Amino acid sequence: MAKIEVVNVTKRFGKFTALKNINLEIKDNEFFVLFGPAGAGKTTLLNNVAGIQIPEEGLIRFNGEIMNRIDPAHRNVAMVFENYALYPNLTVYENIASPLRSPLYKKDNATINREVHRVAELLRIDHLLERLPSQISNGQKQRVAIGRALVRDPNVFLMDEPLAHLDAKLRHYMRSELKEMQSSFNTTCIYVTHDFLEAVSLGDRIAIINEGSIIQVGTREEVYYTPCNEFVAALVGEPEINLVDGRLFVDNGKYYVETLEKGYLLPLPESSGIVRKLVDSEVTEYHIGFRPNNIKYTFEKKDGLIRGTVYGFESIGNKAVLIAKVGEKYIRMIAPNDLKVKLDQAVYVELPIHKAIFFDAQTTNFIGTSDEAAIYRLVQEQLSKGVQ
Secondary structure (H helix, E strand, O other), rough: OOOOOEEEEEEEEEEEEEEEEEEEEEEOEEEEEEEEEEEEEOOHHHHHHHHHOOOEEEEEEEOEEOOOOHHHHHEEEEEEEEOOEEEEOOOOOHHHHHHHHHOOOOOHHHHHHHHHHHHHHHHHHHHHHHOOOOHHHHHHHHHHHHHHHHOOOOOEEEEEEOOOOOOOHHHHHHHHHHHHHHHHHHEEEEEEEEHHHHHHHHHHHHEEEEEEEEEEEEEEHHHHHHOOOOHHHHOOOOOOOOOEEEEEEEEEEEEEEEEOOOOOOEEHHHHHHHHHHHHHOOOOOOEEEEHHOOOOEEOOOOOOOOEEEEEEEEEEOOEEEEEEEEEOEEEEEOOOOOOOOOOEEEEEEEHHHHHHHEEEHHHHEEEEEEHHHHEEEEHHHHHHHOOO
């Protein structure tokens, strides 16, 4: 078990700065997720924590002890690499057992045998123990790599996209198993992924990273309901959030936002406090975010709805994404998988202003949300965690 601190860490490769003054505190026994697009610096940060790479600036601490000059073998970390890194000449059994045969963490044969079989059964690879890595599939190799980490009792598990090469059904199973294993092992875990579902289903907290900088750190609710900027809002959610231009409009003391078309006004719910936030921000041009699952639509003309045409219909398993073209904007909505639609068919869209997220159009920074109920739930959850 370990509390991990990353303090003002900068890592360079020649003239390229991969990590820019990173500051993070990962709590003891926390499942902490590093989430971001490819090339964001996730793996580089993980390698610096493991000791595979050394930062040019800043400190890595385990339980308050500076680890910069401690070699990887003595940091007591277990790491799962994206590229498996299995010993090709050893069987699956021996690959999993290898950490328990090392001079630093050597165990007796009975313990090794018990732990290898326990982990192999958990990962459903107990029937592969006598095979070589060349005789198993990529998904099975990934499970062997995970097993090699889980067989130990380290200070921290470091996992670099360990489910990337598994099929969808096994990936779903392993997500729940990893979370359960981490809580039962009572060990800190830092998990790297570019998959939104993995991030929100596994992480106690999530750090959004991009271009070597930490953009936001928070719970899944915080990054979803109160994203610090448009980048985070677009990254957290599937399908991606709809962002439309808007401006504040006042008529007879009532506040509206005008969006999509000139004269199309949406009344702001003053009870939520969003009007005061917009006025106080002194911003005149906004980007307004609407989550696809909140947008309603109909194929019958109704007052208050804005007309568009069907641009696309994409089936994604048990649901579908209906894309409507409204003016020059494309609005994504969730629809039933068996919905019968035709391209260019008229569709009428209702934007849920009571669930809108507002951003400064110039800086793209978060201003506020009109979904007061979501914020209330968020605050109550954080208070309950504080009490515990």
